[in-house]
Amino acid sequence: MTDTISGLGALRTSVVLAPSQLDEIEACYRSLGFVAVRGLLDEEDVASLERECTAAQERVAAGELPERYGTAELVENDAGEKARAFVNYVTHVTELSPAADAIFDHPLLLAAIRRWLGPECTSARGGRFGYVYQDARPSKESSYSRIGWHSDWQSAPHLSMWPSTAVTVHLDGTSPANGFLRVVPGSHRWATPAPYENVNGAVVPDGAAPWGGYTDEPPPHPMPLGFEAVPGEVAVYLEPGDVLLHDCYLWHSAARATVDSARRRHLRGGWFAGSVADQHGEGDFVKNAAR
Numbered sequence: 001m002t003d004t005i006s007g008l009g010a011l012r013t014s015v016v017l018a019p020s021q022l023d024e025i026e027a028c029y030r031s032l033g034f035v036a037v038r039g040l041l042d043e044e045d046v047a048s049l050e051r052e053c054t055a056a057q058e059r060v061a062a063g064e065l066p067e068r069y070g071t072a073e074l075v076e077n078d079a080g081e082k083a084r085a086f087v088n089y090v091t092h093v094t095e096l097s098p099a100a101d102a103i104f105d106h107p108l109l110l111a112a113i114r115r116w117l118g119p120e121c122t123s124a125r126g127g128r129f130g131y132v133y134q135d136a137r138p139s140k141e142s143s144y145s146r147i148g149w150h151s152d153w154q155s156a157p158h159l160s161m162w163p164s165t166a167v168t169v170h171l172d173g174t175s176p177a178n179g180f181l182r183v184v185p186g187s188h189r190w191a192t193p194a195p196y197e198n199v200n201g202a203v204v205p206d207g208a209a210p211w212g213g214y215t216d217e218p219p220p221h222p223m224p225l226g227f228e229a230v231p232g233e234v235a236v237y238l239e240p241g242d243v244l245l246h247d248c249y250l251w252h253s254a255a256r257a258t259v260d261s262a263r264r265r266h267l268r269g270g271w272f273a274g275s276v277a278d279q280h281g282e283g284d285f286v287k288n289a290a291r
C-alpha cells in the first residue's frame with residue numbers, strides 16, 4: 001500500500017513527459033511502471049501513421065495481403081446478417097508502413113528503454129506477430145473492444161524473455177468515449193502470480209514461473225478476473241501522438257468505449273530484456289477477456 005501511495009504522489013507530478021526529460025522518464029517508469037512521452041511525433045507524423053496504417057487495414061479487409069498481416073472473418077452483425085468482420089489488427093505493420101517502422105526505432109525511446117532493459121534488449125519485431133496496428137471499436141463486428149486485467153508477463157510466464165517494455169503509439173486521443181487504459185501504479189513491484197485462475201479457462205503452461213514482479217511482496221488483493229475496480233487504479237488519458245511505455249509486470253486493462261461509433265487506434269510494439277527466439281507472442285496464452 002505504501003508503494004501505491006508513493007506512486008500516487010508521483011502521479012501528482014506528471015506521467016506525461018517531454019522527450020528531453022530522460023531522467024524523469026526513467027524515474028516515472030521505475031516508480032509507477034509506466035510513463036507517457038509527448039512530443040516525439042508531430043501532427044504530420046501522426047497523419048502519416050494514420051494514412052499508412054488505415055491503408056494497410058483496408059488491404060487486409062479486401063484480402064489483398066498474405067495472412068501474415070491479418071485476416072477478416074465473417075461474423076453476424078447487429079442486424080443479424082453475415083458480414084465481413086471488422087479488421088481490428090494488422091500484424092507486422094512495420095513492413096507495410098515506413099512511418100511505423102521509423103517511430104519504433106526513435107533514439108529517445110531506445111535510450112530510455114535501454115536504461116531499464118539493458119543494452120542487449122531485443123525488439124518484438126522478430127516475434128510471431130511483430131509490431132501490430134490495433135483498432136478497438138465497440139461494435140458487434142469488432143473482436144477487440146476492451147481487455148480485462150492482466151500483466152503482459154502473464155501471457156507467457158514460462159518463457160525467459162522478461163522483463164519487457166510495451167510501446168504504444170496513440171493515433172487517437174483516449175477518453176471514456178472511445179475507451180482508455182486503466183492501470184494500477186506501482187503494481188509492477190508486486191509478485192503477481194501466474195494466472196492459474198482465469199476467465200478463459202486457459203491452462204498455465206508447464207515450466208511457468210510462479211510469479212512475476214520486481215519484489216517478492218504479494219499483491220495486497222487478488223487481480224480481478226475481469227473488469228472490476230482495483231484499489232489505487234487510475235485512468236490514463238492520452239493524446240494523438242503520445243507514446244506510452246509500460247512494464248510487463250504492470251496491472252492494466254482497457255475500458256470499452258461508451259460511444260458506439262467511437263474508435264481507439266494505436267500501434268503496439270515492445271522490447272524484451274531476453275531473446276524473443278522462443279516467443280510465441282502475447283495472445284497465444286490468453287487469460288483475459290479481449291472482446
Ligand SMILES: [Fe+2]
Pocket residue numbers: 150151152252
Ligand atoms: Fe497488455
